[in-house]
Amino acid sequence: MADSTDTTTVSNVGRIDRLAENKYAQLLVTAGPVVVFEAIFFLGALTIMLLIATWEMQDFTLVRQFNINNFTDALTKLQNIQAFKTTILVASLSTITTAIFAFPVAYYIAMYGGEYKNQLVALIIVPFWTNYVVRIFGWRSILSTDGILNKLLLSTGIVDEPLGFLLNSRFAIYFGLVYLWLPFMILPLYSSLEGIDRSLIEAAKDLGASKFQAFRYVVFPLSIPGLLAGTIFVFIFSMGSFIVPSLLGGGTPFIGTRIEYEFGFGADWPAGSALGTILMIIVLVTLGTLIRHANMEDIF
Amino acid sequence: MSTDTTRGDNSPVRSAGRSITGLLEGYWLKIWTAIFIVFLYIPIVFIVVFSFEKGEFSTLPWSGFTLHWYRVLLDTSVAIDAIYNSLLVAVVVTTLATVMGTLGAIALVRHDFRLKRVYRSLVIAPMTIPGLILGIALLMLFNFFSIDLSLYTIMLGQLVFIVPFVLITVTARLRGFDRALEEAARDLGATRWSTYRHVTLPILAPGIISGALFAFTLSFDDFLIAFFTGGPNNTLPVYIYSNVIRTTTPVVNAISAVALFVSMILIILSQYLQR
Numbered sequence: 001m002a003d004s005t006d007t008t009t010v011s012n013v014g015r016i017d018r019l020a021e022n023k024y025a026q027l028l029v030t031a032g033p034v035v036v037f038e039a040i041f042f043l044g045a046l047t048i049m050l051l052i053a054t055w056e057m058q059d060f061t062l063v064r065q066f067n068i069n070n071f072t073d074a075l076t077k078l079q080n081i082q083a084f085k086t087t088i089l090v091a092s093l094s095t096i097t098t099a100i101f102a103f104p105v106a107y108y109i110a111m112y113g114g115e116y117k118n119q120l121v122a123l124i125i126v127p128f129w130t131n132y133v134v135r136i137f138g139w140r141s142i143l144s145t146d147g148i149l150n151k152l153l154l155s156t157g158i159v160d161e162p163l164g165f166l167l168n169s170r171f172a173i174y175f176g177l178v179y180l181w182l183p184f185m186i187l188p189l190y191s192s193l194e195g196i197d198r199s200l201i202e203a204a205k206d207l208g209a210s211k212f213q214a215f216r217y218v219v220f221p222l223s224i225p226g227l228l229a230g231t232i233f234v235f236i237f238s239m240g241s242f243i244v245p246s247l248l249g250g251g252t253p254f255i256g257t258r259i260e261y262e263f264g265f266g267a268d269w270p271a272g273s274a275l276g277t278i279l280m281i282i283v284l285v286t287l288g289t290l291i292r293h294a295n296m297e298d299i300f
Numbered sequence: 301m302s303t304d305t306t307r308g309d310n311s312p313v314r315s316a317g318r319s320i321t322g323l324l325e326g327y328w329l330k331i332w333t334a335i336f337i338v339f340l341y342i343p344i345v346f347i348v349v350f351s352f353e354k355g356e357f358s359t360l361p362w363s364g365f366t367l368h369w370y371r372v373l374l375d376t377s378v379a380i381d382a383i384y385n386s387l388l389v390a391v392v393v394t395t396l397a398t399v400m401g402t403l404g405a406i407a408l409v410r411h412d413f414r415l416k417r418v419y420r421s422l423v424i425a426p427m428t429i430p431g432l433i434l435g436i437a438l439l440m441l442f443n444f445f446s447i448d449l450s451l452y453t454i455m456l457g458q459l460v461f462i463v464p465f466v467l468i469t470v471t472a473r474l475r476g477f478d479r480a481l482e483e484a485a486r487d488l489g490a491t492r493w494s495t496y497r498h499v500t501l502p503i504l505a506p507g508i509i510s511g512a513l514f515a516f517t518l519s520f521d522d523f524l525i526a527f528f529t530g531g532p533n534n535t536l537p538v539y540i541y542s543n544v545i546r547t548t549t550p551v552v553n554a555i556s557a558v559a560l561f562v563s564m565i566l567i568i569l570s571q572y573l574q575r
Contacts, residue, residue: 023411031407031419033400034463041460042426045437048444062443105336108329120333122571127340129514129567131521133537134556137544138343141350141358148346151360179343182336211325232428240430243523247544256432263436263528269443276436280429287428 046280053273060267070274080275083253090170090254091238094177098234099227101178102185106226107219109186110193121190128183136176136247143167143175143248168250176244181237185230188294192226193219228294236283255279344560351553358553369554379555382539389451389526389535390519393458397515400459401466402508408467409474426461427468431524434460439528449531457525462518466511473507506573513570517563 054066074080109120127135142149143166150162165171196219204214242256249257255275262272346358351370355363373379404423408416426434438457442449481503485495523537530538536559543552 027407027411027413030403030411032403034404034407034423034467035419037400037459037463038422038426041438041441041456042422042434045434045441045460049433049437049440052440052444101336104329105333108326108333112326112329120337122568123337124340125571126564126567127344129517129521130344130563131537131556131559133521133523133541133544134347134559135343137540137552137556138347140544141548142343142346144359146357146359148359155360179339182340186336236428237430240432242432243541247541259432259436263439269440272436273440276433280433283429283433 049273049280050277053270053277055270057268057270062269070270071278073271074274074278079253080258083255083258086170086253087239087255090174090177091235094174094181094238095231095235097174097178098182098185099231102182102189102230103223103227106186106189106193106223110190110196117194121187124183124186128187132180133243133247136180136243139176139179140167140247143172167248168252170249170252172248172250173245173252173254176248177234177238177241180241180244181234184233184237188226188229188233189223190226192223196222225294228290232286232290232294235286239282239286240279344564347553347560348557351550351557353550353553356550358548358550369550372551373554373558376551378534379539379551382534382536383555383558385451385533386520386536389454389458390516392455393462393519394512394516396455397459397462397466397519398508398512400463401511401515402470402504404463404467405470405474408471409477423464423467427464429461431461431522435524435528438525442529449529449533451530451533453529453531454526454533454535457529458519458522461525462515465518466515469511469514470504470507473504477503510570510573513566513573517566517570520566521559521563 052062053070054068056063056065056067056069075084105124109117113120141147144150145162145164145167147167149166150159153159154162166175200218200222201214204218205211209217240256241254242260245252245254245257246260259272259275259279262268262275266272350358352365352367353362354366354368408420408423413419435457438453438460439449442453447453477500481499482495485499486492490498521537522535523541526535526538527541534542536555540552540556540559543549543555
């Protein structure tokens with residue numbers, strides 16, 4: 001009795017084992033679910049967005065009539081041109097600023113962090129993955145005309161009247177984006193700097209390079225993969241940001257809020273899809289030009 | 301020989317000079333780093349502190365400590381529903397993303413196949429696309445196939461970018477995996493399944509758990525996908541956003557502090573496990 005059950009289990013296990021040795025069966029089970037899922041809900045969704053961008057909206061219903069008016073509108077309408085200009089300007093400035101601010105931080109942790117390296121990195125990671133809607137809402141309260149920052153500036157006599165440009169302005173969007181994406185620049189930079197072989201720096205100095213020269217010709221070139229990875233992420237996510245312009249921008253024309261408007265009050269989905277498609281193209285071009293030299297995987 | 305002597309002559313001066321500039325450099329860099337780390341925490345501390353303030357407006361002067369706003373929060377059923385929705389979505393998404401992501405990571409590390417580069421790009425792409433684009437594209441997809449927006453569509457949408465995050469996290473763990481351990485188990489007569497069960501899984505477990513915690517945080521904090529594909533259903537970040545743009549009552553501070561608390565606990569746990 002006991003023997004027969006034993007043999008059946010063994011032969012079942014044997015069959016499963018044999019199937020498990022098959023390479024294609026393995027691939028089907030491991031990669032299969034992800035590929036099917038992303039094909040439908042990622043590639044499929046983007047394709048349908050592109051398709052709907054070529055339709056039009058009549059009396060609040062979608063009409064399947066092929067045309068490219070939405071794309072020409074997206075690039076010629078005054079509010080869209082303004083939005084693209086502001087978005088590209090602010091996203092570029094934020095990217096440059098985060099790079100400048102982040103570099104010394106990453107450099108310090110990588111070179112001087114010593115035994116506290118991991119703790120310092122964790123201190124940067126924790127706020128980064130903490131709810132960003134809430135963090136931007138926090139800045140909205142802090143920066144408003146009767147917020148804590150203006151109260152402090154007034155009471156210390158640094159300013160005579162509240163600073164209005166701190167909120168609901170292009171500056172506020174810029175500030176918010178720099179705040180939000182700073183860790184996205186620090187982390188890949190850190191991982192590149194951390195990987196530099198110290199003996200290279202020593203060798204440069206032994207060969208007579210000054211501290212600055214060693215930095216300029218050894219450390220900096222080796223940090224470029226991290227710098228590029230950070231640049232890609234900060235620029236792409238600044239271009240596509242919605243929460244920051246919506247909560248801090250106060251009506252400043254921005255692509256993210258324009259797109260949301262077309263899907264919300266504007267009720268013009270094809271127009272919104274066309275804007276989304278153009279944004280998507282900008283993202284792809286950025287990725288295409290920079291990704292080859294960037295170190296993308298170490299970030300997560 | 302002559303180079304040696306010049307070096308010998310210079311080295312005390314040079315190394316003293318070096319260590320002073322080195323110290324100064326380290327000193328300024330330290331202050332700079334400290335400033336930016338504090339900067340990252342400013343809004344977090346602000347929200348938590350002012351969720352306990354008596355006044356209606358979150359600003360100075362401080363008008364006293366209260367738990368009133370948390371009591372109001374407990375009585376606001378819409379807010380409690382939003383928290384419940386967020387937790388429900390996060391649990392389902394985490395479970396599915398962990399299974400799919402772990403399997404997908406095995407394919408990426410353990411197998412060589414044609415189209416592997418395509419597979420890799422397909423896996424990384426959803427993480428590099430801004431959530432805004434993904435959100436509207438998914439909204440169009442669901443509309444195209446006449447699927448009603450619900451918590452389920454939020455779950456499907458979040459999986460698109462969360463599965464890749466889990467996959468990459470587990471991949472990192474798999475890369476450091478010594479395959480000789482599995483071979484040893486097989487040589488000692490273990491079946492493939494029991495090798496998996498008793499060798500592979502226990503070693504991968506911390507990586508998988510940290511990936512799962514990461515998935516939970518991403519889902520719990522996601523705004524854009526839930527905003528566009530949730531229809532009338534609020535998750536916590538959507539509820540907070542829609543309250544913030546209309547009014548500012550300190551109850552929003554209280555519910556925001558709850559959201560901060562949940563996501564910080566999870567991310568700290570996940571960081572701890574990754575070590």
